[in-house]
Amino acid sequence: MSDTNTAAADNSGPAIAITGMHKWYGDFHVLKDINLTVERGERIVICGPSGSGKSTMIRCINRLEEHQKGSINVSGIELTNDVKNIDTIRREVGMVFQHFNLFPHLTVLQNCTLAPIWVRKMPKAEAEEIAMKYLTRVKIPEQAGKFPGQLSGGQQQRVAIARSLCMNPDIMLFDEPTSALDPEMIKEVLDVMVDLAKEGMTMLCVTHEMGFAKQVADRVIFMDEGEIIEQNEPNEFFDNPQSDRTKLFLSQILGH
């Protein structure tokens, strides 16, 4: 990896370009020779068995995990140890986690305005206006004055999505956003993500919701043992998987 000077985001090229990326945890080779280009507005679903490295891969994109070999470029900026570059990239990339992690003592609106006011130094009125816009987009503007504890899991995850959108990211990473939800709440979160996808947001989503993948993904990526085994557009991926490992995974996940 070479250090580059602190750069501004370049929105003319690919959103993300990962080349020959490797990552190790001690002796454990967790990501092996990852090569992936994500174009602007592209929706990618990443699936694979537990421990296959899919969450680790997307966490490398915003430097929550550090890669040891290869390169990651986000909006034309190479991820290195340069703190300013990391900060610039994190401004470009929003992330939604499995758990909602809302401040329990703050209202939904306050949760959404927190980072814009504290980190971006945005005036409160402007932050609230943006927050209401995104709460409307995730279809819960009427919950703005409530506390997280008064909402269902699905509603809380929608708040988490709205909170992330309030930072105005160009790219959204979703790390199993529905896996902590009760089955009846999954649909409402997926519906919000489908709407986001339709609006042209660049999205990388780690999920086992294959219906979502079929509906919105431009590309589905299958990972196993730290490698990208197969990637294809959804119809071809599901109807005509090439690798035996993909076939086995799909038979297990779609067989129920």
Next chain:
Amino acid sequence: MIMDDFLIRALIAGLGVAVVAGPLGCFVVWRRMAYFGAALAHSALFGVALGLLLEISPTLAIVVVCIAVALILVSMQGQRQLAGDTLLGILAHAMLALGLVVTALVDTVRVDLMAYLFGDILAVSDIDLYWIFGGGVLALVALAVIWRPLLAMTVHEELAAVEGVPVARTRLMFMVIIAIVIAVAMKVVGILLIVSLLIIPAAAARPFARTPEAMAILAIVAGCISVVLGLGSSMTWDIPAGPAIVLAAAVLFLVGGLLRKTSRSYEQ
């Protein structure tokens, strides 16, 4: 009049420490860092020994040693060979033992080990007061500066990082603040009881607070009451002041817990 002087100084010192320890203790409780604080406090004795050996202020030496130990602990957090609490245990007790050994080797000064281990609030000098209030104000200002990012990190560190909070810098500042508070609070309750002043008032405040800021204020109040009750008990029953303050805080915690439980059963 002499008695009044040392009592007033003890009271001022105790209240000063309580005001700083309250808000800081809230973070120690929220972030489940009680054992981390204990590890730093145990290292303080090595700081004392180093101060005596190098003939510099023991308080300054404690701050330096605590920051160094905090940095070592943070840098070793990523290793996967040992569980976090095992690592803390090893470092805490190794540093305490090192402090005891080096203190024994310092033969130029007679060291009152008991005062360092359990505090000697009744012997607080004017210089100690300067340290407590100078260090205390510094720690409070620094804590106010990092309050919001630290709170965001406490709710979810990775989310805070994603949202642009300078996580590494904030964590480092938090460690330095803990180191400063341990150094200045040592005179009041001693190395072995310092962490109790951080966690007990905060834990006592927790059931009554609806917001982090309210909990910080209530923790200050609980700490101040503990200092007054502890010093009063010490004078009344001729018991050691430091442990008396900690016991008073523990009683407050128990009474508060019982009161909260009773009021909840009434509400139901």
